[in-house]
Amino acid sequence: MAANQKESYKTNQNLLQEFYHSCFGKIIILLLMMALLLFVALITRPTKQQMLDEMEDNIRECLQENDSIKADGVDDVVNNFCNIFTTAGELASDSDVVAAYKKFNRLEVYQHPFYSTAHIINNIHPSGVRVGIGVFGVVIPTVSYKDLILFVSPIKNYNKTHIITPPVITDDDLGENPNVQEYHYLGDPDQ
Known part of the structure; x- marks a missing residue:
């Protein structure tokens, strides 16, 4: 056994x-x-020109989609997902909206070892905000309408010396200092 x-x-x-x-x-x-x-991922990373072309198309689609009322951030996610598979419609490249986008925004592409990123740089986002990722040969847009600047207006009272005036503090506002004396514990007075 x-x-x-x-x-x-x-x-x-x-x-x-x-x-x-x-x-x-x-x-x-x-x-x-x-x-x-x-x-x-390294050999299928989108080139700089592919990223620029795809992101310009995705931004035109974002500008085109924002004619209607948006409910929440889910609409941007759904639109960005659909923008991967579609191209921009009849929003002409010389329209006022696209001209305003090109005037106040700059699109930059950064190449990383295994992926690429696209950033929009403007007055609101001087260091840039990421609006697209390119990986495995696909450009995935993450652009939102609030990331873009389409018009600029002057700041009111820009030349005013103090836009926010600090409050004036007087001695009456602070009150009087309390009379603080040194305290020594002498034990229980009843015993």
């Missing part, structure tokens, strides 16, 4: 199966899959 038990515990796995079933083997396989995924 002891010989039978020893036979049942024997495994007929080859070296590859033992490697696959070991913890070290699974870690190596996971690292190889991640390296392959990063390599594919």
